Amino acid sequence: MIKEIKLDGKKDISIVNDLVDFSNVSKVFVPLINCNILCKCLTKKGRKVKIGSVIGIREDIDFPILSPVSGVVLDIKKYQYLNGDLVDCVVISNDKTEKILKKNEVKDICNYSKEEFIDLLKKCSISGMGGGDFPTYLKYEGNNSILIVNAVECEPYLTSDAMICKLKSKEILDGIDAILKINKMDKCLIAYKKNNNVVKNSFLEYIESYDNIILTPVDDFYPAGWERNIIKSVLGYSYSKYPSEIGIVVNNVSTIYSIYKALKYKKGISKRIVTISGDGFSKPVNVLVKIGTNMSSIIKKIGSYEGDNLRFIAGGPMMGTSLPKDELIVSKNLGAVTIINNDEYEEVNKCISCGKCIDKCPVNICPALILKNIDDVLELKKLHPEKCIGCGICSYVCPSKLALRDAVKIARKKVK
């Protein structure tokens, strides 16, 4: 029995207007972080870098961080990352000499062996762009039989995945076909929301020519985009810790596009689509930005804020965190920036232990009890806060409007 809530997507306000390109930016701040683990910086001030040269590395699995632009490293300073902390970033001035990449373009992207494929993914530092920022090559190491492409995007206001399907559906399907051949998987399922016609129409044009790629609709409820829910609603299987145990790989649709570009041009991605929307923003739109650009400069160019009691949120309204100032640097896993005016939800009361959050929690833990024993670590260990995926349903459903999701986040830090 999948625990879910109904949410109205509010997606149509930003998908209608087309992509705005802001990729030629003067300065870039590349965050030295991967999967919330800080990485070591390999460059110094004043060193010249080209697109794709390694500027940082994550020690435990020596996963490289590449420079999205060519230019000179100005210095390494702390800037605001999407989870709200200050992360040191490599500031690179962009000399706008985009190296033409035609010469090492690969004609047939299918003739890679498995080891070459995994090594390529690691060299081009491909990581999950749906928000998890998990290095993708680790998912492909085992032998898997089914690939699921997650184009569900169940967060309200977010349309970056839908936009990339709309523009690059042919390339995505080629990429999927190449992955299936290289890893000898037998089929791929593209999961999308039933009423999301943009994704459906964009894939329907080219889907016939690929026999083992199937478009499977998923019904419209909130945590549909979560790995476990997708696998359960699409295939009906369930697993204990990682999907690779039962031979399934789940990838975000923009990650598939970055894999395609890595196979085609042997280079990591340097640009990314970010949705800027929310009812506190004048012109909700999708923008194509370089990784590392500072969002405040872009927002000033597009539109202005409306309303007074506004919240600036990195990510979607359900899973995102609100930030004190809008100088947010774009990282590979930043999907959207949402600006919401938040004045009618102020009525915070005490917990009346009504049990709604426990009924609706997809990972089956008790957020209310975690909030009650927040400062007793022994008790917290029994409540397993580490299982939480931060989906925010508990705070959404809570009648007293308590901050349950953040309490569990704090508890997770305490238990670690």
Place this chain on the structure above:
Amino acid sequence: MEMFTIFTTALIAENIILTKFLGICSFIGSSNKEKNALGMGITVTFVVLISTIFTYLINKYILIPTNSTYLQTLFFILVIACFVQITELITKKYFNNLYKSLGIYLPLITTNCAVFGIILTNINMNYDFITSIINSLGSCIGFVFVIYVFSLIREKIDKNNIINSLKGVPIALITAGIMALIFSRII
């Protein structure tokens, strides 16, 4: 049926904490954590059962024939005190982990009114052997039952923001009072 009524009255109606007020010092003192409460309860049951047997034998074969019943208090206290000393030594030597969990409660037992109270009620009501065992068993289980439930409630109460003049023992006493009122309504 007779045994059963004695057992249930000792368990709920004549509950030694809530109606007979015995053992309140340890009840308030050790019921703030669930682990302490269980440890205390088991030790008390352990000590009471064995010492009821001893005191019954002493009373029947030494005190009544020499009709020096006024020496009762002295003898029973000595029995309990030295018995607690013996159990302390035994548990320390043989089952060490039991000693570690019960260690801090054993000296506390000697000053525990519940233990002495149960024995005295047995003697005053001059129950025969089996009924005194049943009675002390019932009251011990009542003791453990009340102290365990109370420790769960106290753990929950300590998290509330009570005004600081009522925090800690006074709020525990008031809750125990409400529990006593509920218990008295059951029989």
Place this chain on the structure above:
Amino acid sequence: MKFKVSNGPFVKSSNSTSKMMTRLLIALIPIICLSILKNTIIVYFYTDATLLESLHPIFMIILSIITSYVSELLYFKFILKYKIADCIHELSKSFSIIPGVLLSLVLPVSTPLWVIVFGAFFANIFGKMIYGGFGQNIFNPALIGYLFISASYSSLIGSHLNLYELDTLAGATPLTNLASLNYVGSYDEIVSGYGSLLNFFVGSIPGSLGEVSKMLIIFAFVYLTITKTIKYLIPIFYVGTVFVITYVVSLFTDMGIWYPIFHILSGGLLFGAVFMATDPVTSPITKFGQIFHGICLGVLTVSLRFFTSYPEGVMTSILFMNMFVPLCDKIGLSVKNNLKKVWIYILVIVIFISMTSYFIINKISYKEENKIPVNILETKKEGDKTIYNVSSKGWGLIKATVTVENGEIISIDITDKSGETQWSELEKNDYANKAIEYQDNIDSLDAVSGSTFSSDGIKNIIKKILESELNNEK
């Protein structure tokens, strides 16, 4: 540009605590209206009670609401020393109207008004405020008020019948009537005194203010579960367990299906289950915890109804089970972590139910033979005299030989009285011979003060022997 930081998701559901409380009130309003209709309007027209007297129930409800608000205000003002503005703000957020209404609906109709004020004051202060205000109390505040009232002024509460019922219906509430028939009886003894079961369902039976028509309560339950304001698992399992146990009892004492239905529809069971037991703050939070809580409530209510002198088991069992809410949560959590553990608790539940039903059946059937605690060891016949060797339960054990001649006891001599500590008084006024004189109506002979057990022992001997004499003649 600077922004305020606030936590948690930024899209929230429209549901809020105040909406839930208003839904609860909406569910309560029809019940209040019907009870007002039943207890005031009918009383006003059919009996010669003055307007003021018949409006008594309405005053009860209004007064208990006002007192709960005033007591909270006083607590905030004087104990917590808030300013007036903060007091009003806190008051609006702590919904003290619900305990006020529930308390007045639970009390019998003719309770004096100052008892209501006393009850509501204690309900709010001791039930909710000293534990830290709304959402932090251990016991259901309305029931704390009920507890304090019944502990201190139980005599003053008065009978459950309102003025109209006083002169039309003779008997007390159905449950006290059942208790007087020691829980067994045919359909017409227990039920038809109040019309058919339909009357129970519609609610024209005597009871406290809130025990009005069960139909309205069931409608309220359906409405509340659809709008998801109460924990629907607790009432279902509570009423279910009561039905199961009473059904098993009715099977063994062959009383038909109407017996469990009678038990469910009578007393405050439905009202307590839907409104009292599901108070969100004082009920378990985990799913299995609620199920376990409901079943234990059912078991406790039935055992209270059958074993104790109080006819009304619901309120006390809800209060008793409020103490176990942390325990039920602990059980619910351990089941949530690994499902295999659920079998242990199901086993415990099955043991609970079977034990209570066994004891109830035992208690009911035990009552029929009404055994006298005397057993005849051996009887010898000498000519027309029969000599009984008897042992009866006094303080210890009294052994005696009794000689009987054509139905008349002529002599008793006590052979062994070692167990009797105060035997001397009995000997002083030679109680045995006196008992022989009174042997026809032995109960009129009162026991010797200070040795009631021993004198009862002797009286039982006489009763047993006369009874066995009668059996021999038949």
Place this chain on the structure above:
Amino acid sequence: MRKIFKFLFNDNPILIFTLGLCSVLAITTTFEKSYIMGIIILIVLILCNIITSIIKKIVKEEIRIPVYIIIIATIITIIQIFISRYSPNLYKAFGIYLPLLTVNCVLLGSCLSYASSHSIKDSFLNALKNGLGYLVVISIIGFLRELLGSGKITIMNDISLLTGYRFIIDVFNNDILPNKIFLTSGGAFILLGLVMGIIRKLNRGDN
């Protein structure tokens, strides 16, 4: 007044250290029983403190507890015989709580912790201080319980054999006040909790 209040309540055994509650709640149903119990405990406390401080050098470390218990038990049995001789119904009223005094935490606590390490004079003064504090608190609770519970105050009833006359004040008997909840066991707990809260508030008020 402030000094007396501080002398009595700042480290009162019942209220601050919650010791010796067992006998406090059970027998304070009438005012007379409570202040007599207070006097008994005062006498026992002084006697056993003096004796322990006298013999503290002789007694070795391990067998301290049994020796002190024997001392207390003997004193208590003496008093028990004394009471059962002079006022039998008081003895019956105390029931099992009189022999229970031997296990009372106040006596053993103060003997072990204080008397065994201080000189005779100090331990006597400490015993006096604790005893008086105990007496005052127990009589307050007894007074309140009886006043609110049964509406009358018995000053001299059971021990009439000794003092020769009975003295019971009848305060109020309307149907509101003598509310028998204070005589029940629950009422005693609640009253003690409230009194403890109030006194703790007053204490915190001044220091």
